Amino acid sequence: MHLGQDLLTLGVLLVVAYGLGRLAKLVGLPSIPVYMIVGLLASPHTGWFPLNFESADIELIAVFGLVLLLFSLGLEFDQEEFFGNAGKLLISGGSYVLINMGIGFLFGMMVGWGTREALVIAGMTGTSSSAIITKLLIELRRLANKETPMILGVTVVGDIFIAVYLAIVSVVLSGQTEIWPIVLQLSVAFLFLVVMFTIARWGGRVVSRLMRTKDDELFTILFFGLAVLFAGIGEIIGVTDAIGAFLIGVVLGASNYRSKIERVAVPLRDVFAAFFFLNFGLALNIAEFGSVITIVVIAVVMTFALNIGSGILLARLHGMGAPEAINTAAILANRGEFTLILATLSVSAGLDHRLQPFAGLYVLIMAVLGPLFAANSERIGARMFRSAERAAVQHRERDPILDEGINLVEAATAGMEPGDDTPTKEAVDRIVEQAMQQSDDVAERRREPDY
Incomplete structure (x- = not known):
């Protein structure tokens, strides 16, 4: 009866x-906060759900979810992108990691709370x-x-950093x-x-031969078994x-079967990951949110501020403007599964x-605000660009070229008495129009990246 x-x-x-x-x-939110909220609603700490359910009942399935989340992250690691542009990626990605992790x-x-907690x-x-x-x-x-290539490059460096960070x-x-x-x-x-x-970089052919099988069922069992096996090895030798x-x-991911693994692994990952996030929500206690809410709000504000600053820095390093900087900041600001893994x-x-x-409330807030910021970042960037254009127009009114045109008009009319050969209104308008056109050309050149 208990099983039923x-x-x-x-x-x-x-x-x-x-x-x-x-x-x-419908509102562009990811599934992570949804699963957490469902777990929170069913948590024994809340008593809101009419049926009794304990976190321990799905703990092993949740571990499979954690394993497949990190397995998929490794599977998507783009070696060619990293090793092909290692220098530039390490500078941009390393800057992002150092700024955000350091602060x-x-x-x-x-x-x-303590150094280890920090x-x-x-x-x-x-x-x-x-x-x-x-x-x-x-x-x-x-x-x-x-x-987008810059964002993906930073993500690749972040993946490597996660590996080193988890080991430490x-x-x-x-x-x-x-x-x-x-x-x-x-x-x-x-x-x-x-x-x-090293095996991933130079042993792709050997791995491909080991993975060779035409039986889809056995192929699925093999890669899933390897993921669980190496998760166990990592746990035993102390790297989690x-x-x-x-x-x-x-x-x-370095083998010839990467695409085939992804086709099978992604649905498995999504199902088991749902159990991981659901299980995390079951362990949360809303009553404890009050003790961390101030710290969480500060952390959320800090995250967005740091990512805006990092986005501007990355955009400048790659010769991009304000719209790209805002898009970069909005995408990279998203936090999710790794925060819960650390918790x-x-x-x-x-x-x-x-x-x-802290982790639960932080992810719930960030998983809602992050995608909303990303979905509206192009609109925000466009408004910022229009503001910059208006500022350029205001500056144009004080542009030296325009001043020179005005001086020409003043010089043409200075000291003339009525009845003299005063320049016609059409001539004056033509001079002013030419000066304004020159000013427009300068303003346009100033908006170019190489100006």
Whole structure:
């Protein structure tokens, strides 16, 4: 009877998630906050749902969701894009990461929860959601935009950073205090990273031969088994299951079967990821939001401010203007699954219990405001551009070329008495028109990037 009730409850929750998801799509919101809200409604802490359901009942399925989220992230890692433009990408992507993570860490220290908590908060507020970014670029039809290659490049660098960051965080959260065990664990973690990236870079043909099979069922079992296997290896050697899944995704993405894996993995990821976000919502307690709401609001404002500044910096580094800067800021501001992954890791490591409600409320707010900002960024950028044009027009009225034209008119009419050969009104208008045309030409040249 207990199993039947659990299946009934879970089925109801998924159907409710479908209904709310349809409504969310109408206003351009991603599915992440929808699943969290459904879990929050069914949470035993709220008592709003008539059927009893415990988070532990779907914990293993939620782990599969986490594994497939990171596996898909690794699968989508674009090696050619990274290694082909490594220098430029490292400068732009590295600048973004350093600015957002650095200030995020300072913010975490100001919160006063502890150094380890500050490191986690820096990751929560400083890393964008690759899944939401990719989805928004497709849904908003911006793949052909001028700034899109730059955004994707920053995302690629962010993916590499996530791998390194998780390796460091796993050591920090282990609670180890002696120096040599820490050095050993970090060495093992980085060796794992180097070996896996090396295989991905130069072992694509070997991996392709190992993956060769015409049976779709066996093919699915193989890649899913590898994702779970390497997640377990990552957990055992101390770099977390998430990074293990990410790295095997990078390796399989280098094979000839990347497209085939994606066709099968994406639906599996979406289903299991729904359980991950649902499970996270079940663990939330609305009563705890009051203790973190001020910090969350500050974090949200900080995130948008940092991303606007970062967007302007990235646009200038790539020779782009204000509209591209606003689009970049709006897309990269989106936060999501990685924040929740860090919250899950922090809970298992026994860090400050407020990190979980902080992450939950932060993602709920950002997952709503981020896509709305992205959907309206072109309109905002257009208004800013029009404001800049109006400022140029005002400057044009004081332009030296126009002043020169006015001086010509004044010189032509100065000292003339009535009855003299005074220039006609048509001649004066012609001189003024020529001066205005010259001023327009200068204003146009000033708007060009190379001016």
